Amino acid sequence: MRMILKKGFILVLLLVFPISTYAQELKAFKLPAPQTEGGKPIMQALKDRKSTREYSAKELPLQVLSDLLWAANGINRPDSEHHTSPTAMNMQEIDIYVVKSDGLYLFDATANTLVPILAQDIRALAGRQPFVKDAPLNLIYVADFSKMSMLSAQDKDFYSATDTGFISENVYLFCASSGLATVVRGSMDKSALAKAMKLRSDQKIILAQTVGFPKE
Numbered sequence: 256m257r258m259i260l261k262k263g264f265i266l267v268l269l270l271v272f273p274i275s276t277y278a279q280e281l282k283a284f285k286l287p288a289p290q291t292e293g294g295k296p297i298m299q300a301l302k303d304r305k306s307t308r309e310y311s312a313k314e315l316p317l318q319v320l321s322d323l324l325w326a327a328n329g330i331n332r333p334d335s336e337h338h339t340s341p342t343a344m345n346m347q348e349i350d351i352y353v354v355k356s357d358g359l360y361l362f363d364a365t366a367n368t369l370v371p372i373l374a375q376d377i378r379a380l381a382g383r384q385p386f387v388k389d390a391p392l393n394l395i396y397v398a399d400f401s402k403m404s405m406l407s408a409q410d411k412d413f414y415s416a417t418d419t420g421f422i423s424e425n426v427y428l429f430c431a432s433s434g435l436a437t438v439v440r441g442s443m444d445k446s447a448l449a450k451a452m453k454l455r456s457d458q459k460i461i462l463a464q465t466v467g468f469p470k471e
C-alpha cells in the first residue's frame with residue numbers, strides 16, 4: 256500500500272514537472288547591465304572592422320556578452336523603448352537568437368535577459384563553414400513576420416534584410432572596438448536550422464553572425 260502511494264506520488268510529480276530535454280534544463284539569465292562608456296573612437300572602430308574566420312574556443316565573459324547584445328540591438332532610450340539599431344517604421348521585427356555550446360537562447364532586450372529556448376548544442380547547424388561549430392557564439396537574426404503583417408511579401412523581405420544589416424554592422428563595430436572576431440554569414444541550411452530552433456512558420460532566418468576571440 257505504502258509502495259503504491261509512493262509510486263502514485265512520483266507519477267503526480269512527473270506530470271506536474273515533466274522531465275524534458277527542452278529549455279527547462281537551461282536557466283534564464285539576467286545579463287549584467289551593459290557598459291555603455293568607453294571603447295574605441297568610432298573612426299578607429301571603422302578602420303579596424305573586418306570579417307574573421309578563425310576563432311578561439313574561449314567563452315565570452317558575461318559582461319562582454321551583455322555589451323555585445325546591447326550594441327547589437329539593446330535599448331538605448333528606455334523612455335521610448337527605442338533600440339541601438341533602427342528598424343523601418345520602428346517595427347522592431349528582428350529577434351536575436353544566441354547559439355552557445357550549452358544551448359539556444361533568445362535575447363530579451365527589455366529585460367536584458369537571455370531566455371532559454373533549447374538545452375542542446377546546435378552550433379553545427381548554425382552554418383556550413385567548419386569554424387561555426389567550434390566558435391563560442393553564433394547570433395541568428397530572425398525576422399518576426401507577424402509584426403509586419405501590413406506589408407507586402409516583397410517589403411517584408413526587403414525591410415527585414417535591411418534592418419538585420421544594421422544590427423550586424425553594430426556587432427562588427429563593437430567587435431572591432433573590443434578586439435573580438437566576427438563574420439556575418441548567409442551560408443547555412445536555413446530550413447534545418449529553423450526546424451532545430453523550433454521557429455514558427457512566420458519567423459524567417461535572415462543571417463547569422465559568429466563572434467568570439469580571435470584564434471591565437
Ligand SMILES: Cc1cc2nc3c(=O)[nH]c(=O)nc-3n(C[C@H](O)[C@H](O)[C@H](O)COP(=O)(O)O)c2cc1C
Pocket residue numbers: 304305306307308384438439440441442443462
Ligand atoms: C549578406 C552577407 C552575407 C555573408 N555571408 C558570408 C558567409 O556565409 N560566410 C562568410 O565567411 N562570409 C560571409 N560574409 C562576409 C563577406 O564575405 C565579407 O564581408 C567580405 O568578404 C568582405 O570582407 P570584410 O568584411 O572583411 O570587409 C557575408 C557578408 C554579407 C554582407
